[in-house]
Amino acid sequence: MQNTECDVCEQHCTHPQTVCQARSAMLAEDSVMKIAEIFKILGDPTRIKVLDVLSKRELCVCDLAATLQMGQSAISHQLRILRGARLVKYRREGKEAWYSLDDEHVLTLFQQGLEHINHI
């Protein structure tokens, strides 16, 4: 996949030089996978709602579930995914776990999405 040589598959219509240039300038495979992974995680309504709500205040799991009117288990599963992608962080206080956005960088990415839909 990350071969930069011009081993272009033979088709009638291809423009070999263009393809060769395009291939040599491509993003590395692992970068592509990482970007796609982050966007995929952001590509779910429940997770967007979690990030939206957490962008305004820290909340415990139970409050998140009540706010989004969803089951505690569903929220907890999604928080695990968001945690794994370093999009949210949490602190324990007794039995409760209080979640918030991991850093402002997440907020920027999230708001960029907002800007995009308003732009269309």
Add this chain to the structure above:
Amino acid sequence: MQNTECDVCEQHCTHPQTVCQARSAMLAEDSVMKIAEIFKILGDPTRIKVLDVLSKRELCVCDLAATLQMGQSAISHQLRILRGARLVKYRREGKEAWYSLDDEHVLTLFQQGLEHINHI
């Protein structure tokens, strides 16, 4: 879902006032869906590769397939999705269809993803 009143489901741990405030500040359901939809479309390696390559030069479908070393049909299906989300545009020249990014706004969103993975 977009009810702003305090009809919080009864659970022991919830903090009603917090939940009430959180609920009243939530993004509208259709905004959530739109943001999630855009991010979901960006959350696929093939589509990321297409956008990456198109961010550098205009390409026809056949060249895209050769560059990404994938079938013409697969690329065409993905281009349809990207077109539907106004992420790419195209022009016809005889038998060929030349694709490019729809506007700079798409590039910004894409590069924001790049920045994010480099930041982690």
Add this chain to the structure above:
DNA sequence: GCATCATATGAACAATTGTTCATATGATCC
């Protein structure tokens, strides 16, 4: 210790997704 509460996790299920194969469309050239 035991009971209770808040959260996490595993299994199962329906729903969605991306690719492939086969075929349709629509333009060019003879």
Add this chain to the structure above:
DNA sequence: GGATCATATGAACAATTGTTCATATGATGC
């Protein structure tokens, strides 16, 4: 007209995903 080429699309399939239900963990208070 017919043949060929570039692209688009429909159906089918495996793979992935998000939720639910049931249960596990781990802390608190008795």
